[in-house]
Amino acid sequence: xxxxxxxxxxxxxxxxxxxxxxxxxxxxxxxxxxxxxxxxxxxxxxxxxxxxxxxxxxxxxxxxxxxxxxxxxxxxxxxxxxxxxxxxxxxxxxxxxxxxxxxxxxxxxxxxxxxxxxxxxxxxxxxxxxxxxxxxxxxxxxxxxxxxxxxxxxxxxxxxxxxxxxxxxxxxxxxxxxxxxxxxxxxx
Numbered sequence: 348x349x350x351x352x353x354x355x356x357x358x359x360x361x362x363x364x365x366x367x368x369x370x371x372x373x374x375x376x377x378x379x380x381x382x383x384x385x386x387x388x389x390x391x392x393x394x395x396x397x398x399x400x401x402x403x404x405x406x407x408x409x410x411x412x413x414x415x416x417x418x419x420x421x422x423x424x425x426x427x428x429x430x431x432x433x434x435x436x437x438x439x440x441x442x443x444x445x446x447x448x449x450x451x452x453x454x455x456x457x458x459x460x461x462x463x464x465x466x467x468x469x470x471x472x473x474x475x476x477x478x479x480x481x482x483x484x485x486x487x488x489x490x491x492x493x494x495x496x497x498x499x500x501x502x503x504x505x506x507x508x509x510x511x512x513x514x515x516x517x518x519x520x521x522x523x524x525x526x527x528x529x530x531x532x533x534x535x
Contacts, residue, residue, distance in 0.1 A: 432530045432532045434531050435477070438504065442460060446494065449494045458481050465478075468530065474533065477530070483522060484517070485520040498527065507528070507529040509525060511525070511526035
């Protein structure tokens with residue numbers, strides 16, 4: 348009997364021990380913790396995605412604000428006509444000087460300057476169109492184009508260009524006319 352009583356007492360003690368350590372009290376919080384961790388991970392990944400999308404939208408907004416600011420600055424910025432199209436009082440004498448520089452003293456016999464004419468620009472009432480015609484006689488074509496290139500590249504005459512070029516062959520070279528044009532702000 349002693350063995351049987353010992354077994355009964357041992358079985359009862361084990362049953363009471365299991366009753367004092369309920370597994371459900373450990374399993375339920377563990378499952379809740381796992382569920383909370385999954386919920387936290389899903390929430391963080393959504394938050395992270397939205398944060399990245401917000402950062403991209405902020406970058407686009409900043410770029411767009413910069414473009415708008417530049418556009419507004421360009422709209423309100425009127426060109427300085429006096430700086431862009433300065434008055435060139437000595438245009439004819441500058442061109443005459445370049446004849447001597449490029450062609451030497453005999454160049455003044457081959458190229459003669461006409462008078463300077465000014466007329467208003469119809470599309471911009473604050474500007475004048477200035478023309479200066481040069482007559483060329485018996486000039487080598489290479490010398491003529493060298494002189495034209497020098498006139499167009501001279502910093503005193505910035506903005507000048509050839510508006511008309513008429514040439515015909517002659518016995519000693521080429522004869523014709525070159526019309527230079529530039530725009531300048533009207534004098535006050």
